[in-house]
Amino acid sequence: VNAPDVIGMDEGPAALRRKPRSSVRVAAETVARGDAAAFFSAGNTGATLVAAHASFGMLPGVDRPALATRIPTLRRDAVLLDVGATVDCRPRHLVQFAAMGTVYARTMLAIETPRVGLLSIGEESTKGNDLTRDAHRLLSGGPLCFIGNIEARDVYSGVADVIVCDGFTGNVALKVSEGLVEVVEELLREELGRTFTTQLGFLLSQRAFRRFRRRVDYSEYGGAPLLGVAGLTMVGHGRSSVKAVRNALALTYRFARAEFVDTIAARLAPEAPLLERAQ
DSSP states (O other), X not given: OOOOBOOOTTSOTTHHXXXXXXXXXXXXXXXXXXXXXXXXXXXXXXXXXXXXXXXXXXXXXXXXXXXXXXXOOSSSOEEEEOSSSOSSOOHHHHHHHHHHHHHXXXXXXXXXXXXXXXXXXXXXXXXXXXXXXXXXXXXXXXXXXXXXXXXXXXXXTTSOSEEEOOHHHHHHHHHHHHHHHHHHHHHHHHHHTSSHHHHHHHHHTHHHHHHHHHHHOGGGTOEEEEETBSSOEEEEOTTOOHHHHHHHHHHHHHHHHTTHHHHHHHHHGGGHHHHHHTO
């Protein structure tokens, strides 16, 4: 497929209009025509989101897209969304994210009854800003398994299977987590290399450290699906390694085989009363 135009990482989404043959636009249009099953990009995230939205449109009942990333917890893997697609949210958007995240957890993580937590600054329903308080009210008493607010310290505890927040908060939380993992790994290397005894301990524990690395390394997951658009779109990290791209493509293939977009559309239909109530 010929795509001679390139949108740089520092360009805004408006570059799509100036570069109609950019790779992200050509890829999205190829999927929209039915010539491909899915669209993966590790390039300019803003351009990718706009290209997907313009080419596919939104699923019924969904106003805004959400990037959903799979994260490890002490219990089992969970879903965190939104991590950057919609930075300015309204309460109804968080309700839609919760519904889509629930479908993700059921379909791709095989969690029968996903517990939904709303990321806030306190567990009480009165804590947070207007956005989280109103979203809490809309989610309470609904058909989802809503467990209420959770604090940032509980994101990786396993208390919730679906953690919902606006895209600004989610992106900050994700980047802090990635940075913390890198710092912890570097500190461990420094401490384990200090003496002969610690070096020996490290050598004897390498297998355990490799397992730990796999559990916390974002490249193991590769990409995050863009939920809400009516075409399968997977977004990779801007600094994706070869390993991350390989795993992202494998994940995209898995989502395509599962006909995930059709599944999420079908399973959102029973949640129509909740989504309508949130309007």
